[in-house]
Amino acid sequence: MTNSLLFGISIFVYFFSMVLYVSYLAFRSDALGKVATLTLLSGVLVETAAIFLRWYESYQMGIGRAPLTNLYESLVFFALTIAVFYLLMEWKFKIKTVGAFVTPFPFIVMAYASLNPNEIQPLVPALKSNWLIAHVVTCFVGYAAFAVSFGVSILYLFKMNAENKSGKKGGVLLEYLPSSELLDEIGYKTIAIGFPLLTIGIITGAFWANVAWGTYWSWDPKETWSLIVWLIYAAYLHARITRGWRGKKAALLSILGFAATLFCYLGVNLILSGLHSYGGAS
Amino acid sequence: MPENEKVKARRVDFIDRIWGFFTSLRLVIILLLVLSLLSVVGTVIEQNKPLQEYYRFFRPETVELFLKLGLLDMYHSWWFTSCLALLALNVIACTMERYPSIMKGLKTANVVLDEKLEAGLKDPAKIKYHLPAETVEKRVTELVKKIFPAGPIVTETQDARHFFYEKGRYTRLSFLLTHLSILIIFIGAIGGSIFGFKGYVNINEGSTISTIQTRKGENKALNFGVRCNSFNADYYETGAPKDYRSDLSVIRDGKEVLRQTIRVNDPLSYEGITFYQSSFGALPDNVTLEIRGKNDASHGTVVAPVGKQVDIPGSGIRIEVADYREHFHFPDGSEAGTAIGVNIFRPGAEPEGVWIYEAYPEKNNHWGYSFKVKGVKLQKYTGLQVNKDPGVWLVWTGCIMLVVGIMLAFFTSHKKLWIRIGKDRKGRVELTAGGMANKNKYAFSSEVARLFDSFREVS
Numbered sequence: 001m002t003n004s005l006l007f008g009i010s011i012f013v014y015f016f017s018m019v020l021y022v023s024y025l026a027f028r029s030d031a032l033g034k035v036a037t038l039t040l041l042s043g044v045l046v047e048t049a050a051i052f053l054r055w056y057e058s059y060q061m062g063i064g065r066a067p068l069t070n071l072y073e074s075l076v077f078f079a080l081t082i083a084v085f086y087l088l089m090e091w092k093f094k095i096k097t098v099g100a101f102v103t104p105f106p107f108i109v110m111a112y113a114s115l116n117p118n119e120i121q122p123l124v125p126a127l128k129s130n131w132l133i134a135h136v137v138t139c140f141v142g143y144a145a146f147a148v149s150f151g152v153s154i155l156y157l158f159k160m161n162a163e164n165k166s167g168k169k170g171g172v173l174l175e176y177l178p179s180s181e182l183l184d185e186i187g188y189k190t191i192a193i194g195f196p197l198l199t200i201g202i203i204t205g206a207f208w209a210n211v212a213w214g215t216y217w218s219w220d221p222k223e224t225w226s227l228i229v230w231l232i233y234a235a236y237l238h239a240r241i242t243r244g245w246r247g248k249k250a251a252l253l254s255i256l257g258f259a260a261t262l263f264c265y266l267g268v269n270l271i272l273s274g275l276h277s278y279g280g281a282s
Numbered sequence: 283m284p285e286n287e288k289v290k291a292r293r294v295d296f297i298d299r300i301w302g303f304f305t306s307l308r309l310v311i312i313l314l315l316v317l318s319l320l321s322v323v324g325t326v327i328e329q330n331k332p333l334q335e336y337y338r339f340f341r342p343e344t345v346e347l348f349l350k351l352g353l354l355d356m357y358h359s360w361w362f363t364s365c366l367a368l369l370a371l372n373v374i375a376c377t378m379e380r381y382p383s384i385m386k387g388l389k390t391a392n393v394v395l396d397e398k399l400e401a402g403l404k405d406p407a408k409i410k411y412h413l414p415a416e417t418v419e420k421r422v423t424e425l426v427k428k429i430f431p432a433g434p435i436v437t438e439t440q441d442a443r444h445f446f447y448e449k450g451r452y453t454r455l456s457f458l459l460t461h462l463s464i465l466i467i468f469i470g471a472i473g474g475s476i477f478g479f480k481g482y483v484n485i486n487e488g489s490t491i492s493t494i495q496t497r498k499g500e501n502k503a504l505n506f507g508v509r510c511n512s513f514n515a516d517y518y519e520t521g522a523p524k525d526y527r528s529d530l531s532v533i534r535d536g537k538e539v540l541r542q543t544i545r546v547n548d549p550l551s552y553e554g555i556t557f558y559q560s561s562f563g564a565l566p567d568n569v570t571l572e573i574r575g576k577n578d579a580s581h582g583t584v585v586a587p588v589g590k591q592v593d594i595p596g597s598g599i600r601i602e603v604a605d606y607r608e609h610f611h612f613p614d615g616s617e618a619g620t621a622i623g624v625n626i627f628r629p630g631a632e633p634e635g636v637w638i639y640e641a642y643p644e645k646n647n648h649w650g651y652s653f654k655v656k657g658v659k660l661q662k663y664t665g666l667q668v669n670k671d672p673g674v675w676l677v678w679t680g681c682i683m684l685v686v687g688i689m690l691a692f693f694t695s696h697k698k699l700w701i702r703i704g705k706d707r708k709g710r711v712e713l714t715a716g717g718m719a720n721k722n723k724y725a726f727s728s729e730v731a732r733l734f735d736s737f738r739e740v741s
């Protein structure tokens with residue numbers, strides 16, 4: 001299948017972009033930084049092409065469905081949204097140094113995806129719904145935002161830690177990193193984008209469940225974990241807006257939130273069982 | 283202080299403290315985190331399984347403990363619902379507390395840039411021009427249009443003209459919208475569980491039902507009948523199900539009032555009751571058996587309807603077809619094909635249940651009789667989930683409010699801009715301007731600073 005060939009290429013491209021971003025952090029050459037961004041961008045383009053090709057191929061096989069319905073496809077989409085989201089943040093806030101902390105995700109996620117079965121399989125009746133597509137897309141863009149916020153928060157903690165150790169002066173590297181206020185602000189802004197998306201994701205999921213099974217909420221582990229993630233970020237936002245939690249406390253909550261996100265996405269399938277179609281026997 | 287006033291003061295103090303507890307933001311954050319922590323427990327211990335499953339995995343004392351703590355149905359336990367109730371009280375209190383200031387923010391602000399207002403503005407601009415006031419006014423209002431497309435409120439005072447611009451006043455309602463939406467969702471969910479029901483029903487192809495079974499195990503009569511005209515299932519080549527659909531009719535007073543084909547993502551609703559395609563299957567209607575007795579003497583063939591005892595002519599025994607399996611497994615796990623569960627009634631003996639295999643007639647010898655399956659007449663049925671949830675529309679209303687509220691809260695703000703064009707002491711035209719926003723202040727003030735820079739270039 002040609003789509004898997006393209007996916008394979010994109011894994012390598014993501015790998016190189018990660019190496020380039022890390023080297024950029026180490027050597028701080030602007031040329032390297034440009035190449036790193038372009039490499040990541042080409043990874044995104046190749047992967048987008050692969051997804052559309054997979055979609056097209058599913059029609060050729062007479063199945064005809066959006067490529068968003070099993071673990072492999074969701075991982076692939078997750079990798080893409082993280083890369084795209086990061087590129088947008090880099091472009092808006094000029095924070096190339098954050099790349100070294102975010103670009104490992106698309107690579108790791110794609111590499112993990114490649115360990116999963118990737119045949120195009122027909123859909124069982126419950127998954128044939130446009131609500132499903134709205135649900136998956138919004139959830140994953142939300143997750144991607146949380147992933148970027150996680151990377152930024154790690155960088156923030158790393159920077160604060162190094163500054164506290166080496167006093168005010170710090171190394172050349174520290175000075176090269178974005179200011180801690182900016183990191184803190186980006187950490188918040190990305191969550192402020194991810195939270196409404198996750199909210200829409202949970203609601204469209206509930207709507208779909210109601211149409212398919214007649215219950216919008218049944219406390220199955222996947223639903224419950226998405227609620228847990230939502231509650232943690234709601235706590236984060238309230239702590240920040242109303243109690244002025246900033247800096248370290250906010251960064252730690254953001255990291256906790258992303259840990260819960262990862263568990264919601266993978267842990268529930270690998271460790272807990274549920275109604276959802278990702279992973280499992282199929 | 284007189285005694286009764288002291289008591290009063292103490293009471294006020296007490297009420298204040300309770301109010302303070304419920305409006306405290308620390309409580310919100312703690313509640314949100316506690317609820318998420320509790321929810322984790324319910325995903326680790328599987329909920330609402332049959333009791334024997336818990337006994338298989340845990341020691342009996344552990345199961346008893348879980349039962350006592352309500353951990354096996356924890357999302358409906360008193361402590362979990364209390365946390366939700368506390369959250370609801372918390373939201374109500376916070377919303378009431380902030381209501382007056384929100385309403386105040388919605389009132390039209392001061393439209394005149396006087397000295398008092400000017401003193402409260404952050405980074406106001408003061409620009410002098412060697413141009414006629416009319417020209418300045420025309421150019422400047424043109425520039426402002428880019429940020430505030432809606433025209434200004436213009437006020438004349440003795441010595442100056444004032445221009446007031448405003449955008450997004452109603453985004454101040456975002457707080458009310460998000461927090462009320464949570465209450466509305468709660469009310470919808472509670473209302474639905476009190477005034478609605480969830481149940482299921484199997485309908486044989488061609489027959490009509492008018493009662494269903496609720497999840498609590500009760501029978502519930504409907505005001506109408508539902509007939510399954512036909513049921514069909516399609517499969518992919520791999521054998522995975524592709525589509526299942528039931529052609530249903532709603533029957534009222536003997537007449538068909540609605541006919542619709544339902545599928546997994548496409549239910550039927552009638553009078554607030556919704557029928558969802560959930561499962562399907564087939565049960566035998568009757569089974570034709572050929573029976574031989576001792577010395578291979580034939581007792582002929584009988585057609586045995588399911589669940590009815592039938593005499594076997596000339597043998598003195600009776601049989602009853604009681605069960606049916608399409609894919610039976612032998613005790614060693616190998617596939618046995620179709621099997622019929624038959625109870626055999628012999629005179630003077632307890633009835634005995636045996637399995638009769640369609641594909642292995644040589645295994646079907648019991649007490650000197652041998653059975654052969656000649657035919658099975660199957661009756662297909664469709665399995666429907668039946669719900670009534672009168673609260674669901676409130677839940678969706680709340681969800682829409684929640685999303686709109688969150689979007690407004692994060693991405694919009696109430697922005698105001700004042701401009702005054704007057705004369706300074708030397709008689710030159712002087713422009714004073716300043717802006718204010720309730721959120722995203724940093725972004726707005728840099729936007730305003732750029733606007734003021736463009737004012738300075740007016741010549």
Ligand code: HEM
Nearest residue numbers: 234241242305306307310369372373376457460464688691
């Ligand atoms: C459980 C779900 C909740 C959600 C989704 C939620 C959502 C929000 C959002 C989006 C904001 C930002 C508003 C803004 O920036 O103007 C906010 C602010 C706030 N929330 Fe909540 N909230 C929740 C629960 C609560 C509760 C239970 C309380 C009660 C104490 C509360 C009190 C507040 C307060 C006081 C603010 C500050 C508003 C401001 O400063 O403008 N929230 N909430």
